[in-house]
Amino acid sequence: xxxxxxTGARRSERGRVFTIELNSGSDVKRLNVPNGTQRxxxxxxxxxxxxxxxxxxxxxxxxxxxGVLRVDLSMDDLAKRTPQKxxxxxxx
Numbered sequence: 635x636x637x638x639x640x641t642g643a644r645r646s647e648r649g650r651v652f653t654i655e656l657n658s659g660s661d662v663k664r665l666n667v668p669n670g671t672q673r674x675x676x677x678x679x680x681x682x683x684x685x686x687x688x689x690x691x692x693x694x695x696x697x698x699x700x701g702v703l704r705v706d707l708s709m710d711d712l713a714k715r716t717p718q719k720x721x722x723x724x725x726x
Contacts, residue, residue, distance in 0.1 A: 656680070656701035 656662060656678060664677040680698030688709050689695050696703040 651706040661700045
């Protein structure tokens with residue numbers, strides 16, 4: 635599979651950027667881009683998860699057996715939006 639080069643964080647004027655790479659068009663379950671509408675829907679599968687991690691601390695990279703999903707999301711962005719659990723005594 636050809637990997638998309640990543641050169642740090644990318645952000646458009648509209649927000650975060652994402653890419654979906656699939657090995658085959660048969661892995662796409664549904665892609666809907668009707669003319670004149672503002673909604674786009676793409677459903678598919680990247681297969682079973684082989685690797686999940688961050689590239690250059692700027693892109694969340696989810697590699698599956700059938701494709702790759704990349705989202706312009708840094709570790710810091712994720713940490714800021716993840717609720718922290720209160721530390722307390724462990725009940726047994």
